Amino acid sequence: MSTPSPLQRNISPAARQNALTFCLLGVLIFAVAMFCWLVEAPLAPAAFGLLWIASAVLLFLGIAKLLEPETSLIITPADITYSHRRGQWTLPWEAITRFDAPRVQRGLNLEDLPYLGFRLEDIEVLLQRISPRLMSHVIVEQRHLLALGLRYERPDLRDYSQYYDIPERFIGRSGREYKGLQAMFAVRSQQLRELLGYDIFIHASALDRPLDEFIQYLRQLQSSRQQYL
Numbered sequence: 001m002s003t004p005s006p007l008q009r010n011i012s013p014a015a016r017q018n019a020l021t022f023c024l025l026g027v028l029i030f031a032v033a034m035f036c037w038l039v040e041a042p043l044a045p046a047a048f049g050l051l052w053i054a055s056a057v058l059l060f061l062g063i064a065k066l067l068e069p070e071t072s073l074i075i076t077p078a079d080i081t082y083s084h085r086r087g088q089w090t091l092p093w094e095a096i097t098r099f100d101a102p103r104v105q106r107g108l109n110l111e112d113l114p115y116l117g118f119r120l121e122d123i124e125v126l127l128q129r130i131s132p133r134l135m136s137h138v139i140v141e142q143r144h145l146l147a148l149g150l151r152y153e154r155p156d157l158r159d160y161s162q163y164y165d166i167p168e169r170f171i172g173r174s175g176r177e178y179k180g181l182q183a184m185f186a187v188r189s190q191q192l193r194e195l196l197g198y199d200i201f202i203h204a205s206a207l208d209r210p211l212d213e214f215i216q217y218l219r220q221l222q223s224s225r226q227q228y229l
Contacts, residue, residue, distance in 0.1 A: 117198025149195025
């Protein structure tokens, strides 16, 4: 196994924390429920049901956490790579014009969403550096971000069909034509940029520290990267 470069920063997702604890608790509760059932302990059927359900939920959460990649982000002076169990994407620093937490207007206040958003110079850079499975997952996962953006940024809009229609094609800045999944992804990124200001998002659970602290950390890495290139 190769040793990571000292200039490389590997970020472990908070979503993996306590994965083994959840699994062990689930197994323990299952063992207790099974023991009580075998010795015919005087417990109501509802109590047994709650024990089985609690055991299954804890095991499901623990296994889901274990399935997450050990490293969610790899940050180098040249680029940022995001890893997900369904694939990954890589962005050169030069392709990123801005990053921050997206915000929506709720009443008189701006509310931060639990995401790290990246605004790109050209979406085509990402189209060429994201795996198809992850592209498909992102389109589905970020539908609620689109809904939030429409609800709070376009409350006057009555017909949302233009935001949910499947595009036949997308013409990039280079003049290249994209179809199918790539066209859907590119158009959705444009919509999110229009509503929330960013093209692609990472949930805060993929980070290793609170979102505001991570943004400051990422800005420090960005400002210091030039000396290593």
